Amino acid sequence: MTDSTSGSGTIAYRASILDSLGDPAELGLENSYRYFEDGMMVVQDGRILALGEAAEIMPGLSSGTTIRHYEDALITPGFIDTHIHYPQTGMIASYGEQLLDWLENYTFPAEQKFADPAHAEQVSEIFINELLRNGTTTALVFGTVHPQSVDAFFSTAEKHNLRMIAGKVMMDRNAPKALTDTPESGYRDSKALIERWHGKGRLHYAVTPRFAPTSSPEQLATAGQLLREHEGLYMHTHLSENRNEIEWVKELFPEQSGYLDVYDHHNLLGKRSVFAHGVHLCDEECQRLAETDSAIAFCPTSNLFLGSGLFNLPQAEQHKIKVGLGTDVGAGTSFSMLQTLNEAYKVMQLQGSKLHPFKSFYLATLGGARALELDQQVGTLEPGSEADFLVLDYNATPLMSYRMQQAKSLDERLFVLMTLGDDRAVKETFAMGRKIYSRD
Template identity: 85%
Template sequence: MTQPAITAYRAAILDSLGDPTDLGIDNSYRYFEDGLMVVENGQITALGEATDLLTTLPADITIQQYSDALIIPGFIDTHIHYPQTGMIASYGEQLLDWLENYTFPAEQKFADPQHAADVSEIFVNELLRNGTTTALVFGTVHPASVDAFFHCAEQHNLRMIAGKVMMDRNAPAALTDTPDSSYQDSKALIERWHGKGRLHYAVTPRFAPTSSPEQLSLAGKLLQEYEGLYMHTHLSENKNEIEWVKNLFPDQNGYLDVYDHHHLLGERSVFAHGVHLCDEECQRLADTDSAIAFCPTSNLFLGSGLFNLPQAEKFKINVGMGTDVGAGTSFSMLQTINEAYKVMQLQGKKLHPFKSFYLATLGGAKALKLDDKIGNLEPGSEADFVVLDYNATPLMKYRMAQTQSLEERLFVMMTLGDDRAVKETYAMGKPVYSRD
């Protein structure tokens, strides 16, 4: 069915205005109990109380109304591996063994372009079913894996970021490239996809142990050669990994310094995990405006450790949420912030519901330097949004009936919610998923 050029959506509406840690809870969000959002040609043109806006609309405008529901910006996943979709929930290993026993065998299948295309479709559908409209995505070492993903994302007109893995050592021969081939393949992909529609390219060395200094230098060269590229890799996830990096790069002053030495830090550099960072590393991340992807479900699943969010906040590092599928155990950002709450509890800290939803939306957009386009519902923003169902399950419906405040409803949503709570997902004002 063709979507009308102008459509209005009436429901409870919520978005973040900024980080609650900086602004205070009460100043960090915007909420309309009976709200109206007007979308025209893929962009939000008006947002406010329904009673104020209804009289300003054309008489023949289509109004989509939702009861017992909440409209929020689309979720933003700042770290995920699409080739690992088929190996999610793989038993019993920590990071380095998990890579050898599960990840590398799964990724070798992406030499087949048809396999890559099939998994891309499953992966994108799973994101949309869970209300995620933007993600920063790992491919494999195969250029065809990135072509397949971008082609699928383009078909849905999604704002997505992805890149080819650069990996020239300490991996199976079938998954290694060379410094030059990774540079040339990445260059070709950048010129084919970066800035096409809503797509962006990320230079993607897997992590320091699988890239030689020569390859990391060429990754840094790519970032200098093209405007607006992202850099996406892993950092300080696992203690054995950190020791391995020290042995491989004895001349550098720690894990982060390996990347810094090769000019990989910057305003569009996103480092997944950062579980074991010292204050000096946090200061350097802040100074370079680099970001961290907080990946609670995978950190717990692989036994990697507990991310120190207050430390990142102290240094004012931009932090987004990452599901890190397939070490992460759910595509659902609701389940991811549920686990983030528990990670904080284990450190004797609290994670407020408004902070959780900030991290999953506007916080992710800020980490990706896309908050002028997505992550909020400000007029002028792209109309990527999600309709959440307060009554998605019998238990949720019963529990919601007991709530006394928006804060409590949000906490119930993030604790009991999952893909079933996502009623509809929209990208650029067009429906890309409907539960019903």
């Protein structure tokens, strides 16, 4: 699946090339992207050295530069998944429940297996291979309550030199005893993991209370304490996914004005705080998310699968909230960001709104990087950035190939990719200039 192609030396990649320059909602469609029909990207020692038209770059290449030419293909930044659960890999496509029953009947039994380090190691390998096969090079990842689940994930990510973010679940109530910690042990275990992994290579740690109902006020306070004590940490949790969940939060935290206020009260909002879902938010909550520079992970496949509701992307745009895209495996039914964009388009259609292909690819790349405060490193093909990118095959399937022959514009080709594309459309995946997945 992977190869040993080194990220050292200088390699020029020739193909059609696309990346986002900003949010189309702010810049307008025409100003939001950069595209070269016959482009060239030069990569040296794991970083992008140059980007532009092939005809302009080729004469300046140093002698001995390797050139790799891809026909009928598109190079884009690696996809960025802003919300996913690696322990749920083995329970994807579990039938017939909405959120709270789904957690009880499927999620918690699956996560108890991660007390075994060998199981955690096996699943982490399968999980990361699936990410790479689908062109995802960076993800914000839930572990389980077990510290060994995070050790296994980071060890696997480190082997591939991936920029990844993960954390141990903190959960001290309303869950099976085998999956609960305490405020003290959750703090202690998280702190040890932070000291072991945060900032090591391309890895980052996320303080990870599962969601408000499974953490006591005391535990949420210790999560805030961890964020204050360590520079550059992330905070990753769930917010307003399901209406029954929201009512439960009101019962558990009657002194707070709403679900978001529970997190706000414990100092969990901020520029590296990512809240999955946010399906049922009022304008005041959106305003507060924007004020604190917090982000939302839009998880359309999961929201449809669990019947949770339809995320209001125009509302988030109006309030200028940072939004990334999340597959939310295992409630999400695909690791493919292309298929997740397919579902996002349908979610917008059901609300009488449209999701333009340029906005879609922004959400899957630069938008996700901005949500994770990583846009200086990934999510872009800007010279100087880390060379995490992928090669998409316009002829991945017979139907896609035939449909592409009818396409008359770039945005139409992108829409075909996000509607008909899946893992088969990903020809190659690169991290820091090294090929780490090849379909062929």
